[in-house]
Amino acid sequence: MEKKFKRTLITTALPYANGPVHIGHLAGVYVPADIYARYLRLCGKDVVLVGGSDEHGVPITIKARREGVTPQDIVDRYHKIIKDSFEELGISFDVYSRTTSDTHSATASEFFRRLYDKGEFIENTSMQLYDEEAGQFLADRYVVGKCPHCGNERAYGDQCEACGTSLNATDLIEPKSAITGSVPVMRETKHWYLPLDKWEPALREWILEGHKEWKTNVYGQCKSWLDMGLQPRAVSRDLDWGIPVPVEGAEGKVLYVWFDAPIGYISNTKELLPDTWATYWKDPETRIINFIGKDNIVFHCIVFPAMLMAYGDGFQLPDNVPANEFLNLEGDKISTSRNWAVWLHEYLVDFPGKQDVLRYVLTANAPETKDNDFTWRDFQARNNSELVAILGNFVNRAVVLTHKYFNGEVPAAGEYQPIDNDAFAELKSIKSSLSDNLDNFHFREALKDAMNIARLGNKYLQETEPWKVAKSDMARTATILNVAAQMCANIAVAFEPFMPFMSKKLRGMLGMNEINWDELGRNDLIPAGRHLGEAELLFDKIEDAAIEAQIKRLEDNKRQNMIDAWTVAPQAEDVDFDTFMKADLRVGTVLECKKVPKADKLLQFLIDDGMSKRTIVSGIAKYYEPEDLVGKQVCFIANLPPRKLRGIVSQGMILSAENPDGRLVVMGPTAPVVPGAQVK
Ligand SMILES: Nc1ncnc2c1ncn2[C@@H]1O[C@H](COP(=O)(O)OP(=O)(O)OP(=O)(O)O)[C@@H](O)[C@H]1O
Numbered sequence: 001m002e003k004k005f006k007r008t009l010i011t012t013a014l015p016y017a018n019g020p021v022h023i024g025h026l027a028g029v030y031v032p033a034d035i036y037a038r039y040l041r042l043c044g045k046d047v048v049l050v051g052g053s054d055e056h057g058v059p060i061t062i063k064a065r066r067e068g069v070t071p072q073d074i075v076d077r078y079h080k081i082i083k084d085s086f087e088e089l090g091i092s093f094d095v096y097s098r099t100t101s102d103t104h105s106a107t108a109s110e111f112f113r114r115l116y117d118k119g120e121f122i123e124n125t126s127m128q129l130y131d132e133e134a135g136q137f138l139a140d141r142y143v144v145g146k147c148p149h150c151g152n153e154r155a156y157g158d159q160c161e162a163c164g165t166s167l168n169a170t171d172l173i174e175p176k177s178a179i180t181g182s183v184p185v186m187r188e189t190k191h192w193y194l195p196l197d198k199w200e201p202a203l204r205e206w207i208l209e210g211h212k213e214w215k216t217n218v219y220g221q222c223k224s225w226l227d228m229g230l231q232p233r234a235v236s237r238d239l240d241w242g243i244p245v246p247v248e249g250a251e252g253k254v255l256y257v258w259f260d261a262p263i264g265y266i267s268n269t270k271e272l273l274p275d276t277w278a279t280y281w282k283d284p285e286t287r288i289i290n291f292i293g294k295d296n297i298v299f300h301c302i303v304f305p306a307m308l309m310a311y312g313d314g315f316q317l318p319d320n321v322p323a324n325e326f327l328n329l330e331g332d333k334i335s336t337s338r339n340w341a342v343w344l345h346e347y348l349v350d351f352p353g354k355q356d357v358l359r360y361v362l363t364a365n366a367p368e369t370k371d372n373d374f375t376w377r378d379f380q381a382r383n384n385s386e387l388v389a390i391l392g393n394f395v396n397r398a399v400v401l402t403h404k405y406f407n408g409e410v411p412a413a414g415e416y417q418p419i420d421n422d423a424f425a426e427l428k429s430i431k432s433s434l435s436d437n438l439d440n441f442h443f444r445e446a447l448k449d450a451m452n453i454a455r456l457g458n459k460y461l462q463e464t465e466p467w468k469v470a471k472s473d474m475a476r477t478a479t480i481l482n483v484a485a486q487m488c489a490n491i492a493v494a495f496e497p498f499m500p501f502m503s504k505k506l507r508g509m510l511g512m513n514e515i516n517w518d519e520l521g522r523n524d525l526i527p528a529g530r531h532l533g534e535a536e537l538l539f540d541k542i543e544d545a546a547i548e549a550q551i552k553r554l555e556d557n558k559r560q561n562m563i564d565a566w567t568v569a570p571q572a573e574d575v576d577f578d579t580f581m582k583a584d585l586r587v588g589t590v591l592e593c594k595k596v597p598k599a600d601k602l603l604q605f606l607i608d609d610g611m612s613k614r615t616i617v618s619g620i621a622k623y624y625e626p627e628d629l630v631g632k633q634v635c636f637i638a639n640l641p642p643r644k645l646r647g648i649v650s651q652g653m654i655l656s657a658e659n660p661d662g663r664l665v666v667m668g669p670t671a672p673v674v675p676g677a678q679v680k
């Protein structure tokens with residue numbers, strides 16, 4: 001039987017404050033959470049959307065060390081960028097705080113202390129990795145080494161990003177310090193462990209029996225974790241950045257970031273609702289939903305619930321964790337460290353006023369059931385051929401025609417014809433599917449439903465042809481345009497969760513104030529006689545140049561990454577002088593140069609080699625325009641046996657140097673020489 005809830009608490013994964021927010025974060029977590037929160041608000045539900053920056057942990061300290069600033073400087077910088085850009089994108093947080101806040105420190109500290117006092121931890125002294133050069137213990141991202149599961153050489157001390165396995169630093173094969181690069185030694189240290197194994201039966205019951213309705217990716221990951229068997233997990237670290245472990249004898253130790261971060265959801269709620277926060281956490285009639293990406297599933301479905309069970313005192317477990325898979329960018333994994341990302345704060349500068357376009361594309365293409373790819377071409381196509389050509393076009397036609405035939409006043413409808421009734425029947429069925437999809441976190445499908453209202457509107461105008469009817473029958477024209485206006489109003493309601501800026505603009509045009517979800521599907525949202533505002537374009541076309549600039553920026557980043565990662569090839573074995581001299585190296589002048597048809601890499605040269613003219617085929621077509629090489633002098637090997645390439649006999653090889661990114665540069669003399677001159 002479906003449970004009834006009085007209120008919903010929506011949490012969003014706390015973005016880690018060592019960088020700005022990118023489109024992967026948005027598609028995975030914040031856009032769907034915002035759609036859901038806006039939808040519930042429109043339904044008149046009691047809902048809060050909480051979020052905040054995750055500001056502790058090792059990567060922040062590594063970044064600070066690298067930049068020669070304090071960890072606080074780092075988190076202040078990124079918290080501001082993240083918070084501001086979320087706001088500008090219309091992510092409607094009721095509170096967006098941070099884990100360095102006093103409320104959070106006190107809450108997380110108390111949480112740990114209660115578990116400690118209840119005897120919920122195992123205190124354990126063990127050998128841990130220690131960097132003697134840096135004088136500190138190494139945990140999490142402070143250690144890199146080989147993953148014991150998949151062999152990835154760059155696994156971290158907390159997780160292997162290649163296979164997703166969560167690790168302990170001591171699991172790594174051939175560990176190295178990320179601070180100094182030195183090989184760590186083992187040293188004894190004391191930590192507190194949460195015995196996850198103790199909670200395994202309860203977790204099994206709760207998830208595997210109680211939540212079969214969860215998304216298959218989430219349920220499946222939980223099941224495989226539980227089937228592997230849970231182990232005690234350390235919840236403290238030897239670090240100086242974080243919330244101090246609040247017990248005697250714990251100097252120099254802080255709470256593990258994954259212990260403190262989810263408690264941030266509680267602290268955020270406290271900051272928002274100092275008096276009533278507990279109702280949102282402890283009342284069984286509260287429904288808690290955690291929006292996260294797939295790499296956070298274990299923490300939200302296993303670790304944090306075990307913490308909450310250990311704490312007791314009525315804390316509720318999440319009702320659902322609709323985790324998304326990952327969004328990739330132009331075929332590659334998004335990465336903060338490799339700068340392979342579209343950064344939200346940069347997007348907002350490059351595409352001012354186009355928040356909804358990004359929200360639309362990220363939802364239409366959301367990685368709900370499998371990893372998905374964002375490409376700039378797809379972004380452009382969805383804007384131009386969906387938002388402009390379908391949605392914007394319908395609304396524009398409806399408003400312009402109302403101005404043209406009725407001076408902008410919505411005419412009263414006469415008696416409906418079957419086509420009008422059919423349109424509203426279709427609208428009702430769209431609403432039912434749309435609500436159903438939103439209720440079940442199927443946001444991609446829900447967005448398609450909403451778009452179907454605009455498609456319906458276009459089809460309606462196409463079939464009723466008010467511009468023709470107006471020549472003979474103004475009464476019928478009035479009915480048609482009344483129906484069209486009601487469809488526009490329905491669009492304003494249906495799209496509010498997805499594209500709040502467009503919805504607001506449209507409501508302004510239509511003179512609509514308060515809206516609610518109940519109204520959706522109705523044929524009387526706009527009263528006859530309402531004067532419409534001027535038709536403003538809801539979306540405009542995105543030109544090729546804007547897209548090409550974005551693609552170029554990504555390509556530049558990729559090239560820079562290759563250059564940064566490049567190492568000089570080791571010197572080849574010695575070759576004796578006589579052998580070297582056997583290669584007949586010459587300079588020649590390019591007489592002709594052209595592309596080899598149907599071969600995108602090859603150029604065909606005709607070279608004056610001093611003796612006669614020779615043909616050479618060279619694989620440099622990607623890097624040169626043929627005409628730019630005519631008249632230039634190049635070095636080539638003259639005495640290679642002739643070789644047939646694409647049916648052309650090549651007599652020799654032109655020399656070029658290869659850049660780290662594969663770019664070839666042709667070698668030639670620095671001053672003119674006589675064709676045929678030998679290179680020695
Ligand atoms: N490419 C992505 N697609 C979908 N969700 C993502 C993606 N990258 C991160 N997320 C989710 O966004 C939330 C916040 O991410 P977090 O700040 O922890 O960054 P992260 O996973 O370390 O990413 P990055 O390494 O790119 O900075 C998490 O729930 C995470 O699962």
Ligand SMILES: [Zn+2]
Pocket residue numbers: 147148149150151152155160161162163164165
């Ligand atoms: Zn691995």
